[in-house]
Amino acid sequence: MPVPINISILGSTGSIGTQTLAVVDQFKSQLKVVGLAAGGNVDLLTKQIRKYHPKVVSVKKEEDAKKIDVLWGDKGNCAVATIPVVDKVVIATPGLAGIKPTLAAIRKKKTIALATKEVLVAAGSLVTSEAAKHKIKILPIDSEHSAIFQCLESRTTEEVKRVILTASGGPFRGMKPNQLKNIRPEQALKHPNWKMGAKITIDSATLMNKGFEVCEAMWLFGVPLEKIRVIVHPQSIIHSAVEFIDGSIIAQMGPSDMRLPIQFALLYPGKRQENNFRRFSFGDYPSLSFEEPDIKTFRCLGLAFQAISVGKTATAVLTAANDIAVGAFLSGRLSFLRIPDVVESTLSAHTPKSFSELNEILEVDTWARSKAHEFVVKFGN
Ligand code: MG
16 A cells, blocks of 8 residues: 555645545545644534544644643644644645744645645745745645646746636626625625635635735746736636647636645645546536636736735735735625725835845734724725
8 A cells, every 4th residue: 555645734624624634535545634733613623633633733722722632823833734744734724824834844844735825925935935945845725826737737937928817707707896886795705616715705706816826826836927817717617727938728627626626736746536526517618708807896906916016025915904904894894895995005005125034024914904904994884
């Protein structure tokens, strides 16, 4: 029998975490869970511990840690990410909390399977330079980036004309600002194709998620911003594509099922293997369509492009301000159309600077959050 790949999962009770465990269940003899870290869902974590018997476990808060006798906080996350026998670390912890364990794992030569967008959006230069220094691969767990990774295969970036990032367009595709004025959180939480957490579902509705993905694609594949194009593809069947300099385009397609990119990352560089997940049927999709994103209505995408071209700490501010604005929208304190206003104002109030330490990013993050709060009050309901 082959030696199993030992994995740690950070964010094990979230959407990506539970789907990662579903993939583990499919490949029991090949994937072994040795570490789990979760936020505050102690009930589900307890069930996972009973089922998978991990060596090291961590939760977010000390009081929860005491209840079930496990580690907690940043330290706990880093311990789960650096267990000596671990080969691969799935980073699906929401927010900046994913950065420290990612860096810790890289420094211990663990392969990273990355789902947390903030890791590259806020700290892309830092994380990718550490990964290069330690010769560590960062494997994407995002349908688009997994698609690009699969399209590129062993090609060099010199052969790439452009990367084509597909976007579903979200639940409000085709709508104009006057139709979006009174959108309620429940409406924005209904994504047409993907089942995801609340925050990312709103980010898909505003197209900010696609902006983050552009930034991630730059860092993951070393492709400059000018070579990345976003195209709206409402059926979410083509997960992304790469156009090469000879004019040929290779696209990756399949069902909208996150377990596929997760499986690809967990088994990589191993062979593709059978699973019992739902199959794609051409009959269900007699036509696939494509259109330009409407960045006049969905301003977050344009703001993301601006922040990415500025670079430095601007993208950390972008994600922090967006986080506050989306939180305010979800709790009814800010209208949907005001989300980009909060992000734009916070970006304008910031002087971007270069950084070489995580602490600098964390400071900028704290500043941006409090600034964004001020703008929530200013633009709020
Ligand atoms: Mg995605």
